Amino acid sequence: MKAKYRFTAVLLLSVAACAALFVRVYGTGRQEERAGGEGILAVASFYPVYVAAEQVAGGCENIRIECLSEPQSGCLHDFVLTPEDMQLLSSADLFLVNGGGMETFLEEVAAQYPSLTVAETADGLVSEENAHAWMGIAKYRAQVDAVLNALCKASEDDAPQLKANAAAYDAKLMALKEQQEALRDVLAGSKVISFHEAYEYLAEDYGLEIVYTLDLDEERQVSAGEVADVLKAVKEEGVRVILAEELYGADMAETIRKEADVAVCFLDTLVRGDYGADSYIDGMQQNINLLKEAFGVN
Numbered sequence: 586m587k588a589k590y591r592f593t594a595v596l597l598l599s600v601a602a603c604a605a606l607f608v609r610v611y612g613t614g615r616q617e618e619r620a621g622g623e624g625i626l627a628v629a630s631f632y633p634v635y636v637a638a639e640q641v642a643g644g645c646e647n648i649r650i651e652c653l654s655e656p657q658s659g660c661l662h663d664f665v666l667t668p669e670d671m672q673l674l675s676s677a678d679l680f681l682v683n684g685g686g687m688e689t690f691l692e693e694v695a696a697q698y699p700s701l702t703v704a705e706t707a708d709g710l711v712s713e714e715n716a717h718a719w720m721g722i723a724k725y726r727a728q729v730d731a732v733l734n735a736l737c738k739a740s741e742d743d744a745p746q747l748k749a750n751a752a753a754y755d756a757k758l759m760a761l762k763e764q765q766e767a768l769r770d771v772l773a774g775s776k777v778i779s780f781h782e783a784y785e786y787l788a789e790d791y792g793l794e795i796v797y798t799l800d801l802d803e804e805r806q807v808s809a810g811e812v813a814d815v816l817k818a819v820k821e822e823g824v825r826v827i828l829a830e831e832l833y834g835a836d837m838a839e840t841i842r843k844e845a846d847v848a849v850c851f852l853d854t855l856v857r858g859d860y861g862a863d864s865y866i867d868g869m870q871q872n873i874n875l876l877k878e879a880f881g882v883n
């Protein structure tokens with residue numbers, strides 16, 4: 586038995602030694618990389634901003650884009666910075682954020698890294714109550730423009746490439762905008778119920794009137810009173826379509842569908858993905874298709 590313990594102890598010590606070595610090698614490499622002053626590191630706070638930055642900085646070898654939060658973590662309402670996040674920010678040249686209250690940790694970051702440039706891309710685009718700017722296509726185009734300006738300032742040599750990339754991306758966004766505007770002509774004035782705060786700016790794009798919002802931006806219990814409120818709104822306002830999100834709204838949607846004759850449109854809030862640069866384009870196109878289906882538009 587004693588020999589067995591000794592073996593385990595030696596094994597654990599070896600693992601610890603290897604780990605320590607790895608951390609040292611990795612840490613040193615990183616510091617040298619930054620100390621050399623080569624390249625720009627732009628950290629995006631979360632997925633929609635990350636996707637915009639990837640599009641704008643594509644092909645610029647001098648600029649590296651990192652996403653602070655995991656691409657599956659969604660909105661940042663409850664986000665708490667980890668020591669790893671702080672370490673990433675310590676080596677950043679630029680912090681691209683949504684702003685408008687989405688990142689509740691900005692003061693903490695400013696206190697820790699007062700010289701870090703922070704670009705609030707939704708500045709002036711959103712109300713105090715709702716920071717989900719990217720859900721409106723025109724607002725998102727403005728955010729992409731803000732990303733472009735911030736990156737041009739951070740890396741002037743790359744400005745021509747950045748501008749060309751942004752223009753190409755904007756052409757794709759304009760194509761989405763044209764579809765959205767055509768659909769607005771048909772949908773404007775329709776009453777909907779929203780199961781997610783993020784759909785306010787999307788509804789605005791299509792002239793949809795949200796008669797009731799049940800904000801399911803996180804896992805939580807829905808009360809019997811809230812179910813009754815939704816059903817009442819469906820009946821009294823003649824709502825035919827509910828805008829919901831699959832992750833947190835599916836159960837509630839099922840509950841309502843059992844009681845009332847409404848279509849549920851599961852839209853993408855565009856805050857999750859697989860790091861694909863076309864995540865926003867694809868997600869918003871899908872949203873347009875789903876809205877057409879839910880409202881029976883050909």
Ligand SMILES: [Zn+2]
Pocket residue numbers: 660661662717782783802
């Ligand atoms: Zn949100």
